[in-house]
Amino acid sequence: MRQILRDIFLFFQRDLRIASTYRSPFILEAVEALFGAAMFYYVAQFVDSPALREALPQGKTYFAYSLAGFVFFDYLNAALDTFDRSLQEARDTGTLEPLLVTQVSLPVILIGSAFYPFAATTLRIAVYLGWAAVLFDFPLRAANWLAVLAVLLATLLAFAGLGVLSAAYLLLFKRGNPAKWFILGVSSVAGGMLFPVSILPPWLQVVAHLNPVTYAMDAMRGALLDGAGIASIGRPLLLLLAFAAVLLPSSIVIFSWSLRRTKITGTLTHR
């Protein structure tokens, strides 16, 4: 186990080292986050009204509601996207084959390669929220950080399974996973990212209630904007963990099968 953790860290170290050779993107991303936070602030100013505040579940400003939804969605995107992207990069740069003849297994390579993107997403979210708090009075002081962390971890575990499935699909079919875009697409409408699901037509509300993203989003807003403790967001947390308990092991089984299949068909490193 210690060796696996050490191997995973090697990939994080590698990605950090590669990222450090690009200097300006860090600054550019910080500037982009500033403009992004400003955009949410001014859109919120434009649409804000007492009726809208009334309609928002947490009774907060639309700025806080929408920005919390957006940064959480960024995390969800990272969980769904990272595994197949790291696999695709390794394949396209020709590093997949040399990696596969080392003593590290492909699942460890994938998990290790996911760490830096998750860390980078966390940093980007922190910068977004930092700008929003400093310049636009985003209510960060109310946040219960332990609960925020718990929601993020549960979300990562729940959706990493879909990310691994996406990587399995890429292994088998050599192209991006349409299911991933479907999930992100559905969740952006029926997941409560920028507006409460209560304004949706009844049939879409049913979709939203079947979508674990809706619960994760509610839990995140509760922890971040209302300071809700772990006990009060226990139900969505448990739901996410149940989702992870089913999806993670099954996705690993499917990924292993796909890997074996590509070793049979000879398409493992094909582009």
Next chain:
Amino acid sequence: MSDPAIILDSLEKWFPPALSGWRGFLQPFAPPTSPALRGISLEVKQGEAVALLGANGAGKTTLLRILGTLLLPTRGAASLAGHDTAREPTAVRRQIGYHAGSDLGFYARLTGRQNLQFFGRLNHLSDEFSASRIKTLGERFRLGRDLDRQARTLSSGTIQRLSLLRALIHQPKVLLLDEPTRSLDAIAAADFRHFLKTEVLARKDTSLLFASHTMQEIELLADRVAILDEGKLLAFDTPTALRARTLSTSLEEAFARLTGRHPYSAGEPTPE
């Protein structure tokens, strides 16, 4: 007597046909119809150097990739240092140094040294050991300052030398090299062959299985030569025995007579 380093037992590999368009979705489930290796049986002794000689598509790379655990055999078995490549891939990878003929992948934004250190760590080498091996082999391969330049700035020949260094860094028991000198200039190629001969094979503790189209390389390095044609093993013997058996004056001629391929002497009769 020590166990063979490599044992191939009736090894077969068949690939499915390449499907395109919407039928690409059926590719992972397509039945294998194209033979790449057909019933290959041979043994490579410990400390022995064996060359795989054959035309393009003869099955050399497929064979090396099965031993490198990148492919699973369709039938038969391949074992390396006593470990089955299909059932014990991790144990096999512990024993091998693998150099692919293509895709000499390195991280473009990392230096040669950083790349080698990374792969050394993935082979669970200590940083001290890696650093010492990179220093020794880097000097031997005349990599000099290129080791500290980003891989994206290096020539294809230098990348090839880095790839060979990567295959050797952990002192593997079995070296699997696919066209090891393909992108090297004449001097670097001669230098590498000399290194393999005097500093790797001379120790008799490392076995070498390599694919090559360079007869001079095969003559210099190989104790025995496996001649493959369309996935079949046509002959497996020492270069001297192959020449004698085919009444040839060179290995190239022996190869031509055994395979019926005549690159320079079309029409010349082959021995019965």
